[in-house]
Amino acid sequence: MNTENSLNSKQKEAVEATEGPVLVVAGAGAGKTKVITERIKLLMKNGVPPEEIIAVTFTNKAAGEMKARTIEQNSDIKKFRLPFIGTFHALGLLMMKENAKKLGLSGRFTIIDEDDSIKLVKESVLELNLDIKQFDPSRMKHQISSFKNKLVEQEECAEEGYFGEILCKIWQLYEKKTKAQEFLDFDDLILKPTRLLMRDKNTLEKYQNRWRYIHVDEYQDTNEAQYMLSKLLSAKHRNIFVVGDIDQAIYSWRGADFRNVLSFQQDYPDAKIITLEENYRSTDIILEAANAVIINNKMRVPKNLWTKKTGREKIKIMVAEDEKIEAETVAFEILTLKRGRIPALEMAVLYRTNAQSRAIEEALLSHNIAYRIVGGVRFYERREIKDLLAYVRLVQNPQDEISRKRILNVPARGIGKTLATKIFGKTIPLKPEEEKKIKDFEALIDDLRKTSAEKKPFEFLRYAVQKTGYRRYIEDGTEKGMDRWQNVEELIAISRKNEDLEEFLEHVSLFSAEDVYEPEDGSGKVNLMTIHSSKGLEFEAVFVVGMEEGLFPHVLSLDATDLEEERRLCYVAITRAKTKLYLSLAARRAIFGERISNMPSRFLKEFPEHLLEYQEMFPPDGGLPEIIIE
DNA sequence: CCCATAACTGTTTTT
């Protein structure tokens, strides 16, 4: 980043363009967050009330950083008078709450995650007596998502042909289920408010007058619904300020369409367009490599990042025999860097798939190198966390069948499959002992409900894990059990921040534990994460592992369009590094228990030869494996 | 109904 207060002329131009539509095309490390936060500060300085300003991001991490930077050196801004700075989903939720009645909802909705949402689709497929293989629930869910991302509501589903008609039927049933329980999936949080604005002029105008200055970060990641939402909100005052970089568009699989950046000029012919090309992060060596790789993409707007930083070190290539040696080499190199006084927190190991982290973890563990995993199996998706949250949800909302189903027999209380179907199928004849089991369960929930009304969330959770026998159930003496219990304790700790259960649930549905906790505890740990989750971050030293065909680019992304996205991913990975960049690959690697041989990634050939050097291997005596990069 | 074991499957990225 460039020094705190100084803005270069382009940045200044962007910040000072406070009126009218503005598109900032900002390369990696060119200070795009800074431009947004400085502009917000300037607006407020000029007397624009904070309530009239919003800034939308895609991740909580980005929103948090933006908030912090807006407050910074601006302590005179009272905390309760801050602009809305948050994710699209948080903004959507806010609008949903404010308009619950208009949308025919009570306002006590539950946000469901991808897992639960797929479960509901599965139920729907089964209820329609369809073949679960032919109509794979997660694929169906993906289809439904694509519709919603394109602003199509269920009633408008008009797919033709056998498959299409059935898809609409599945969606219909899914919609019925979610409506009945006031469930909202992630897509609904954008779709519903946007459609409301499209059909209700009054509501639209209300929001247009309320939010007169709109900022959108990572504009290349917007999908059609998000694009429309920001367009509608800004249509009246036309103060829309978007920042994006097509070369960093890596979410098309989730419905994002970077062409939204390209069409900005058509939407607003008078838009001011500013390109930021000076990079304040990486050395010229790293940038030259990044530019050389990304130039191979056809779908882009030419742009050339440059820097004043002259690099001393070339990019190091490490060729290993297998993933274990690759990991050892990384560990060995990390130790060397540590001796060279590079703090661990300034190092990151980046990989294409989460599965790759294991080998790295094992090597780091064996060398006593502290690390932390960013992302990974997400906290709130862990079984024990979901179980406990299901109890909380059921306590809050007796209608919540997905939660009831989840914990009815967790821990085991003699309510097996047959009895469960009887309950949900409302079959009357129950044996006395069955009656009793159900009564006991409902009594348990009633008791929890009463307790929840009297206690704070964290006290309630402590009570609940005891009372339900959940603690005994997971603490089974195994290492895994201990791990699980630790997660539960972490959840309880998180709940301390919340005054009531409703707030707690809302918080856990939109945030991940990684967002809740301080990113770095100061003890200095090496960062491990996927390339996707590294976007927006920077490190002194970056290791990109698994530079192999099939892994990166991934086998499932080899057609022309996907390949360009893989290349952008490579671009993102490279541009995380400030001064040291390592690329590693393994000749053989274990993938689902099988050993396979991979060729070096085609991306490696796109790096200019003169920027590369081969790193000696660990262990150095092993002899170099026979891999030659053409 | 419960638990253990066997069989199976699906493994890219995530708000």
Place this chain on the structure above:
DNA sequence: CAGTTATGGG
């Protein structure tokens, strides 16, 4: 390989 689902004996 690991996590989930199907199967079968207790």
